[in-house]
Amino acid sequence: MKKVVIIGGGVAGLSLGLLLKKNNFEVVISEKNAKMTSRGHAFLMHIDGWSILEELKEGLDIPLPGEEIGVFCLNNQNGVPIKKQKLNLWRCIKRRDLIQFLYDLFPAEQLKGGRAFSHFIYENDKVVAAVFQNGEVEYGDIFVGADGAGSAVREATIGPVPFTAIEVKEVVGISSHEKLGEIYQNVFTKFQYQNKGLSFGMIPVSKKDFVWFMQYSVKDGDCNQACTPEELKAFCEYQLADFPPVVAELLSNNDYKTSYIWNTRDFGLLPKFHHKNVVFIGDAAHLALPFTSAGTTNAILDAHKLTEQLLIHEDCEAAFTQFYDDRKESIEKHINLGRELKELFVNPSLTDNEKMVVPLISKKIDEDARFEKLIDVQYFTDPICSTCWVVQPLLRKLKLEYGAYFNIEYRMGGLLPSWDDFQRGAISKPSDVAPHWEEVCLLHGIPLDGDIWLEDPLPSSYPPSIAFKAAQMQDADLAVLFLRRIKEMLFLEKKNIVDLDYLEKAAFEVGLDSARFLRDYESTAEIAFREDLIKAQDMQVGVFPTLIFTNKNNEQLVSKGYQEYEYLEQIIHELVPNAKKRIINSDPMYLFGNFSTMTNKEYSFLSNTSMEETENILLDLYTKGYVDKYESKNGIIWKSKLAIY
Known part of the structure; x- marks a missing residue:
């Protein structure tokens, strides 16, 4: 060797x-x-x-060593929140x-x-x-x-x-503060001056210690590299005079003899x-x-x-x-x-707060992004639609096997405006939904708990639909994860997803900027939702889910309601005759890497294993600490510990 x-x-x-x-x-x-x-x-x-x-x-x-950091909070120099996002598996050491x-x-x-x-x-x-x-x-x-x-x-x-050239410098130090350690545990907090290149960040590195940094543009002022600790302290205090009191409080415990100026370059x-x-x-x-x-x-x-x-x-x-x-x-x-x-x-004037990049957010790369998509799919769905929930295994399998051939655009259909004059089949009031969900659960083997319609019935599906559009306006990929998460909250956890607190929680959990999510939800998201309703009406969508497949020749095929997987495959092959199925890697870590949560039915369907074998595999992963589980009345959902949410 x-x-x-x-x-x-x-x-x-x-x-x-x-x-x-x-x-x-x-x-x-x-x-x-x-x-x-x-x-x-x-x-x-x-x-x-x-x-x-x-x-x-x-x-x-x-x-x-180190502390896991789960939250990034970006504020302006006055302490007003700009962004709040979940960090996916970062550690400060x-x-x-x-x-x-x-x-x-x-x-x-x-x-x-x-x-x-x-x-x-x-x-x-x-x-x-x-x-x-x-x-x-x-x-x-x-x-x-x-x-x-x-x-x-x-x-x-x-x-x-x-x-x-060196255009930005950083002053870096470590300061101990037990009280702030309790308040800001696991949170990376940053204050950004809006009119010039100046920011302050504080990241917990233990229960009481913070690493802190002050980034500054040298065109707005500088400190001599060989300055004394007293001069460095005075420079920092001058630069950060307009920042919130927590900054001065943290730095009051700092030893400037151990702090230094870092010349950033590449x-x-x-x-x-x-x-x-x-x-x-x-x-x-x-x-x-x-x-x-x-x-x-x-x-x-x-x-x-x-x-x-x-x-x-x-x-x-x-x-x-x-x-x-x-x-x-x-x-x-x-x-x-x-x-x-x-x-x-x-040059902070080059962008606005909404477009500021949070570089610590880790996002999965789409393996199919490099392919030219030959089919466009418009998917009309609704957050409370039980059939839209039980087709999840089919859509996930279609993505793994034929994802190289299609783009899918999610649209909200507006299933339940309110219960006033509502009539869809045998359902005309909330209590009618409970037994229907139990029947769907038994028929498809996907867990749903209908008791929410007896205990805390939803008055409408419009609020979570508007919330989806708020998520989609920010990030289309994370919006799909958001939709999945609020469905889990509803179908398994019996959470009333009309409640804005639950919607904000779901947005944060999947990695969206929850501060922007709330702003969009209260403003422009409803307009986007109304546009989806008009589109659904124009395309005569009356059943959920409805998937409209269109190829490059404008040939169009439609799937309405629950269909078997072979029917969806047939549509792909009719629109792209030479489409080839990709063999799915059945390794559980690969599957959980693609889909952070799975029911037993989903895992069984994607991996082509029996329900009995699936249960043994998932229990083994749980025992080894690779996944967590949530047990609902009618089944389990498994969550990867290395997942986005």
């Missing part, structure tokens, strides 16, 4: 060293600092990164705690401090050894530059990179991350501006992906090339997003 010499003992270098050691590589890490440094204070890390850390400590009773966590896992004798990189020794145009400023030499087969943004390894191999995507047998990872390979909070997560993902490729390829350059190909698209997006957010920060 090849010997790997890692230059840089930060998060990237230590993570790579541990992953390689786990796979029996010979590894030596050389770090320029003789002792562990606490500089950097803390950072946010997505589960993409900390799930790898969990993997590294597998079988060891070592807790992962003190840098010192994470480095110590990694140090404790790595063999001490293979981590050599006091080694500042000097130069390489070459033979036959390949590096055979790294030389350090203290005179020590380390021979190896593969050399990794994990030495940060100003990488000496990178410069020694490919030369200097063109850094962007460089463009490199044409490759290696030269011969030398490869770069983390900030040495790619540097984005801090607005995306992606640096630490990307460093760990680099380590994981590089290890994978070194295990696959005997030739290290082939491994490095594939490593670059695997990472370049994601990295370039982070670089571009960082630049976009910097531009908006420096």
Whole structure:
């Protein structure tokens, strides 16, 4: 097995060293600092990164440091809420705690401090050894530059990179405050000045400690990099004078001797991350501006992906090339997003509050987005329609097997304006719905609890329909999750989804900006709902669900009410004769990755397993802690613990 010499003992270098050691590589890490440094204070890390850390400590009773962050609140400088969104699996970790966590896992004798990189020794145009400023030499087969943004390894191999100008700086510190720790637990709170580039953020990193930062545009004022703690304190107090009292309260406990100014900059995507047998990872390979909070997560993902490729390829350059190909698209997006957010920060007049990006929201990438869609589907539905609930397994299967061929647009049909003069079949009053739902449950094997129509009947389906349009105006994909969530609230949890508190809760749970959701619900969403009602009338929609399929030749086929899955398949094939069914991956983690909640019937239908086998699989996942469950009167719904909501 090849010997790997890692230059840089930060998060990237230590993570790579541990992953390689786990796979029996010979590894030596050389770090320029003789002792562990606490500089950097803390950072946010997505589960993409900390799930790898969990993997590294597998079988060891070592807790992962940090606090999970579940909420992002953005306010203006006066404390007025602009956005409030759920964060999906982020964690704030003190840098010192994470480095110590990694140090404790790595063999001490293979981590050599006091080694500042000097130069390489070459033979036959390949590096055979790294030389350090203290005179020590380390021979190896593969050399990794994990030495940060100003990488000496990178410069020694490919030369200097063109850094962007420093337009934004950050003052960073850690402050303890027990009272605020109780109030702001698990919440990332940010205050943004609306007329200039200035913001303040506070993120809990323990029960009482906060990492805080003040971002500011240098064109609006600056502080000397070599300023004294007293001068830094005065600068911060001057800049933040108009901010809410909580800012001054947190900073009243801050020790400015440990705070510092960070010059933020980046460089463009490199044409490759290696030269011969030398490869770069983390900030040495790619540097984005801090607005995306992606640096630490990307460093760990680099380590994981590089290890994978070194295990696959005997030739290290082939491994490095594939490593670059695997990472370049994601990295370039982070670089571009960082630049976009910097531009908006420096010039806040370029956008309004509604369009401000929250970069920490993680959103699943649609596997079918790259395909040209040959069919448009208009789906007329209603949040309280029981048939629309029991067709969920069919629509989910259609998405997995034929999603490459169609786009689907959700429209509200207005099933129940009110109970005044309502008559649909045998149903004319709320108590008629209860036995109907019980019958639907028995017929289709999908849990519904009709007791809500006896205990707390809904007066109309219009309020949740308007709420869906408010969600759809903000994000079409999250609106579908919102619709699913309010249906679960109604059909299983017996929640009256006319209640705005439940609707706001559902919006927040699925990742929508609940502050904007409420504003849209109270204003323009009703107009959008009325447009759906007019559309339904024009297209003579009288049954729910109704799906109208239209191909590129304007050929149209319609599915009304409950139909068997084969009927929907037939429609796809009639409109696109050469359509090919995609084989569904029946692995439970794949299915829960696509659909964060599933009933037994849905899992059974999608995975093509018996109901008995399904129950055993789901109970095993529950026992192992992969899913939670909610037990209703007539059945269970299972919820992935790694889901969006």
